[in-house]
Amino acid sequence: VLKTCRGGYDGKGQFVIKEEAEMEQAASLLEHGTCILESWVSFKMELSVIVVRSVNGEISTFPTAENIHHNNILFQSIVPARVEKGIQQKAADLAVKLADELNLVGPLAVEMFLTEDGELLVNELAPRPHNSGHYTLDLCETSQFEQHIRAVCGLPLGKTDLLKPGMMVNLLGDEVKLVEEDPELLKEAKLYIYGKHEIKKGRKMGHITFM
Structure with missing residues (x-):
């Protein structure tokens, strides 16, 4: 999951990368500033x-x-x-x-x-x-x-x-x-x-x- 460090809300400012082909689209978030890349977490x-x-x-x-x-x-x-x-x-x-x-x-x-x-x-x-x-x-x-x-x-x-x-x-x-x-x-x-x-x-x- 790629997330912007600032300004994210209601699903905005983040991109769930499911396959390599989506990397380029996800990278567009970098235009908004520094981002954090996290591993996918299965949660309760x-x-x-x-x-x-x-x-x-x-x-x-x-x-x-x-x-x-x-x-x-x-x-x-x-x-x-x-x-x-x-x-x-x-x-x-x-x-x-x-x-x-x-x-x-x-x-x-x-x-x-x-x-x-x-x-x-x-x-x-x-x-x-x-x-x-x-x-x-x-x-x-x-x-x-x-x-x-x-x-x-x-x-x-x-x-x-x-x-x-x-x-x-x-x-x-x-x-x-x-x-x-x-x-x-x-x-x-x-x-x-x-x-x-x-x-x-x-x-x-x-x-x-x-x-």
Whole structure:
């Protein structure tokens, strides 16, 4: 798998090379800057942890999420992740280590592959509030957005305890119209519409948090 070092998201900025004939096409990614070539990894699931580090060095993590993708785009994030607590803690510890080593200020989304033998391999780093952390708006005491502001302003970080289990589901393209037209879909849920003017196939137009 050839990946750009910066700017990749939703399957963009990467190319899966299955045979030698695809090498030339994959090399076009080099026009966008430095790339990383990784071996193909067979994994059980993807996990992510939002870690936040303040200007004062205080660190907190949000609950480990389990991510499910459709066509390389995040479809839903389930919290807590459906893995043993030991794996959840291992993921959080890895995120904290990365935040410290990078001297991070603000949020960092750490996406990881969980392999069949229980190993965690970092798949992607996103130094910002992240789609897989949108569940924090409704399911945690402090959201990733508030925590971001607290971190950069040197305020004490808020509690990140999970108030209740749930999941975040992205609304892609025309799906946002279906939800707006059928309020029954929103029972026991919270709808967020991003206000984007143009609807495009696969574009994230909003999300729903189910509680």
